Amino acid sequence: MSEPAHPKGSPAEHHEDMTALVKGGRTNTLGFLLRLLGGIPFLFIGYRLYGVEEMGRFASAVVVVELFALICALGEKRGLAQRLTHGVEDDGERPANLVFDGILASLTVSTLVVTLLLIFPYPIFPNGMSGPYDILIIAAIPAFALTEILLAAQAYKFDIATTVRARAIVEPWTRSIAVAAFFFIPALNDGGVALAYLAAVYAALLTAAWPFLKSYGLPKGWRPRPRYLGGLMSRAFPLAGADVIERGTRLIDVFLLGLFTSETAVGIYYFAKEIASLPQKLKTSFEPVLSPVITKNLKTGNMAAIAQQVRQVGFWIIALQLGIALALAIPGQAIMGLGGPAIVGGTGALALLLIAEAVASMAVVSEGVLVYIAKKRNLAISTGVIVVQALLTVGLILLVEHFALDEGYMAAGAAMALLLALGLSSVIKAHMLKTLLKAPVGNLRLALVWATGAAVLVGQVVILLPEWVELAFGIPAILATYGYVIWKRGFGPEDKVLFKKSTALDIPANPPPAG
DSSP states (O other): OOSSSOOOOOHHHHHHHHHHHHHHHHHHHHHHHHHHHHHHHHHHHHHHHHHHOOOOOOHHHHHHHHHHHHHHHHTHHHHHHHHHHHHHHTTTTOOOHHHHHHHHHHHHHHHHHHHHHHHTTTTTTTTTSSSSTGGGGGGGGHHHHHHHHHHHHHHHHOHHHHHIIIIIIIHHHHHHHHHHHTTTTTTGGGHHHHHHHHHHHHHHHHHHHHHHHHHHOOOOOOOOOHHHHHHHHHHHHHHHHHHHHHHHHHHHHHHHHHHHOHHHHHHHHHHEEEEEHHHHHHHHHHHHHHHHHHHHHHHTTTTHHHHHHHHHHHHHHHHHHHHHHHHHTTHHHHHHHGGOEEEEEEEGHHHHHHHHHHHHHHHHHHHHHHHSSHHHHHHHHHHHHHHHHHHHHHHHHHHHTTTTHHHHHHHHHHHHHHHHHHHHHHHHHHHHHHHTSSSOOOOOOOOOHHHHHHHHHHHHHTTSOOOHHHHIHHHHHHHHHHHHHHHHTTTTTTGGGGSOOTTTTTOOOSOOOOO
16 A cells, blocks of 8 residues: 555645545535525425425425435445545455445345335324325435435545535426426326425436446446445444434424324424525535545544544534524515415524524534544434434423414424524534544634624614515625625634635645634
């Protein structure tokens, strides 16, 4: 094996890591904007053509499908980077062979899961199905899982553009176009929403498969190894569990609403949740490019570099995410109105969900390291948090029912439970990571307060305007105000490279720690 180009832990090596993070982060910031443009039409068309109840049934189904898909992905979103780092560099194995091991293991588990759900479909459809085509949504499980694996393989090569194409362009736009097309086909419109989702998942899989085959090729000398695959599955449990629980905190509220309330309440909450999930993509999209950088530094024992990368990426995420959250929360009533008058009552839930996503940023970035250095403790904390969230969600739903409040309050109760649970997770995981790395990992800076204050002041003027002006001009005005203040008062030279075209010469080799 050839010697590394730079000494382990050297400033030059740190420079290369930060360059990779900057390039991936910038690509995903663009991807977020594209996803925003593609995701909104699906919500608008779906709620206007199919109605709140139909979208509520779809929401109850899709949350279970995605949770099972993450189980079937076997934690490869993070684990594959570690297997490739050790398997290729230490054992000389072919990268394609290692990826195909993961693919075979995933397909094996997916087959079992799909079979069980076909026999016992109640968890997916607690409120019944709209038509015979709804059951086909189960077929999205293996495709979703394989897409996660293929995108993780590309991310190992720092190819984040493929993730953007698959998740931010092809998937949302296919879903938006298909949901309208199926509505006007009489034989299919009863299952139009589910079929649109299924078409989008498989379109994303094909988009991920083509560049993967070009960069990795087909395996050579590869054959199934039952004992190795069994070990892979057992070792994947902590990583898969962390993925499922992290995603589960975003899905269990929808599931519980489906069990304890009506399709209307679920439909209102799902619309707010989908809008709030847009800034969430900013932090989750950094994970693929962060994983290979972390695993490389763990291998060399360079904990100081990991702490610096966590602080840096954590600030980028919360700075970008907070601005978007403010721009969506302040004119929230106008945004909820896009889905129709029946869901405007979910405006409070939207505001709480957007705050929750900003609060969660530290937990997600910390977990990106903890899944490698404290797997079992991280999993235990995540399990505890999701139990707390479930209890809070049910408790607040029952409280709303006791006072005979409407569906909008039920949605707000579920959102409040998520906010409290994610806040608890961020505090605990950040403290644990700081202790293990023996270095600060905080992502908060005073400039966030100044930028938020300025955006809120502009927002108070925006909400006095007609709704179409709020949406067309108010949102950009809030974003511009926030962006100007955070750029001037919060972004140093090491932060501003995120928005520059060239990073090769501009990133300080030893940037100062974030606040």
